[in-house]
Amino acid sequence: MSASPPPAPDDSxxxxxDAAGDxxxxxxxxxxxxxxxxPWIGGYxxxxxxxxRHILATYGFALRGRRVLEFGANIGASAIVMSHLGAQVQAVxxxxxxxxxxxxxxxxxxxxxxxWHTVNARDGLPFADxxxxxxxxxxxxxxxSPADLPAVRDELDRVLAPGGHLLVTGTSSRLWxxxxxxxxxxxxxxxxxxxxxxxxxxxERGLRPWALRAGRWAAYENLDAQDGGRRLLAARRAIxxxxxxxxxxxxxxxxxxxxxxxxxxxxxxxxxxR
Numbered sequence: 514m515s516a517s518p519p520p521a522p523d524d525s526x527x528x529x530x531d532a533a534g535d536x537x538x539x540x541x542x543x544x545x546x547x548x549x550x551x552p553w554i555g556g557y558x559x560x561x562x563x564x565x566r567h568i569l570a571t572y573g574f575a576l577r578g579r580r581v582l583e584f585g586a587n588i589g590a591s592a593i594v595m596s597h598l599g600a601q602v603q604a605v606x607x608x609x610x611x612x613x614x615x616x617x618x619x620x621x622x623x624x625x626x627x628x629w630h631t632v633n634a635r636d637g638l639p640f641a642d643x644x645x646x647x648x649x650x651x652x653x654x655x656x657x658s659p660a661d662l663p664a665v666r667d668e669l670d671r672v673l674a675p676g677g678h679l680l681v682t683g684t685s686s687r688l689w690x691x692x693x694x695x696x697x698x699x700x701x702x703x704x705x706x707x708x709x710x711x712x713x714x715x716x717e718r719g720l721r722p723w724a725l726r727a728g729r730w731a732a733y734e735n736l737d738a739q740d741g742g743r744r745l746l747a748a749r750r751a752i753x754x755x756x757x758x759x760x761x762x763x764x765x766x767x768x769x770x771x772x773x774x775x776x777x778x779x780x781x782x783x784x785x786x787r
Contacts (some may be wrong), residue, residue, distance in 0.1 A: 526562040527597045527622045534621035541617055545610060554614075557590035558622060565594050565651075565682075567751035569673045571744050572736060572783050574647060574678060576600035582638075582645040584669065585653025586629065591614025595649065596624040602626040603645075605638065635661040643674040652683040652694070655720040663728055670729040670786070677786050679733065684780040689717035693779055722775040725782055733784035737772030745774050745781065 529535050542549040549555040550662060569576065577599030583592040586604035588611060596602045596619070606612050609631045619627050634657075648669055657665050673679060685693035687701040694717055701719045708715045726735070735743045742763035749755050758779070766773025776782035 520701075527558050527593055527624070529621050531621045534617060538614065538621050541614055545614070554588060558586050558618065561651075562597075563615045564752045565591055566598060567600070567713050568680070568682065568748045569595075570679075570746035570750060570755075572678075574680070576647070579646045580644060580674075582640070582648045582669075582672065584634070584650045585656070586615050586649055587611050587652075588636065589618040589627070589629075591649055591651050592627050593619055593622050596627050597622075600647075601626070603630065603640065605630045605632050605634070607631070607633050618665075620742045627734050635664040638668050638672055640672045642671055644672045646674055646677045646678070646698040648673055648679050650679070650681045650684070652685075654724070655687075655694075655718065661782035662724060666728040666730055673786050677787055678736075679730070679784040679786070681725060681774075681784075682779075682781075683780045685717070685719035686778050686780045687721045688693050688776075689719065689778040691778070692717055692719055697775060709780065720780060722780055725780065725784075735772045736783040736785060737766070737774055738770055741767035743771040744783070745772070760779045 538555070539549040542554055547554050552560060576595055579600050581595050581600040581602045583589075583595065583602060583604035586592055586606040587606065590613065592602045592604040604612075604615065604627055606615070606629075612629050612631055616629055619625060619629075632638060650669075654662070654665075667681065689701060691698050692700050697716065700716060703711070705715065705718065726733075746755065746759065746763050749759055761775075762776045763773040766776055772782045
C-alpha cells in the first residue's frame with residue numbers, strides 16, 4: 514500500500530486523480546443502487562472540504578502529523594479531507610458496504626494511507642489506549658442505539674489521548690420536532706416501541722443533547738461553553754451558515770453557560786479531554 518500524497522495547501526481541495534479508481538467507485542456505487550454523481554455520494558468530499566476544514570481551522574485543530582480517528586466513516590469523505598490536510602487517519606464503520614465504497618473513494622482521490630476498519634465500537638476498537646489526538650464524529654452518534662451508547666462513549670474515551678479533542682458535528686437532535694436526516698415530523702417525540710406499528714420498521718431518531726455530556730465525556734471541557742460560542746459562530750460564518758436563529762442560540766447558550774451547539778437541530782460540540 515502506498516502512502517498518501519503530501520498534504521496540499523489549504524486552498525487546494527482533494528481531486529479525483531485515479532481514473533481506474535474512479536471507474537471502480539462508480540461501478541460499486543451503481544451496484545448498490547446509489548448515484549455516483551449525487552452530492553452525498555460522489556460529491557460528498559467536496560462538501561466536506563467546503564465545511565470541515567473551516568470548522569477545524571476555527572478551533573485551531575491543525576492536523577498535519579496528528580493521529581485522527583474518523584468514527585462512522587460512511588463514504589469516507591471526512592477521512593479523505595483530513596488525510597488531505599496531513600492527518601494520519603484511521604476510519605471505522607459498522608458497515609462493510611460503506612467501507613468498501615470509502616476505500617474506492619480514497620483510491621480515486623489518491624489517499625491510500627487511510628486505515629479502514631469494520632467494527633462495532635460497543636465490542637471494542639482495535640486501537641491502543643490514547644491512540645488518537647482527535648476523534649471526529651460526523652452524523653453518526655444518533656445511529657448508535659441508546660443501550661450501546663454508554664459503551665461507545667467509554668471506548669472512544671479510552672482511545673483518545675489526554676488533551677485530545679472530540680469533535681461532534683451534523684448530529685440530529687431529539688429536542689427538535691423534525692428529524693434532520695429522514696425529514697419526519699414529530700418522530701423524535703415518539704417512543705421507539707411504536708415504530709413498527711406506525712412505520713412498519715424501526716426509524717431514525719435524533720440524539721438527546723445531554724448524551725454528549727454524560728459518562729466520561731461529562732468531565733471533558735466544552736470549548737464552545739468556554740468562549741460563549743464565538744468559535745462556533747465563526748465556523749458557521751465561514752461555511753455560510755450564519756443565521757438569526759444560530760445567533761439567538763449562541764446568545765442563549767452563553768446565558769445558560771452551555772455550548773450553543775447543544776441547542777441546535779444539528780448538534781455540534783468541540784470537547785477536550787482533560
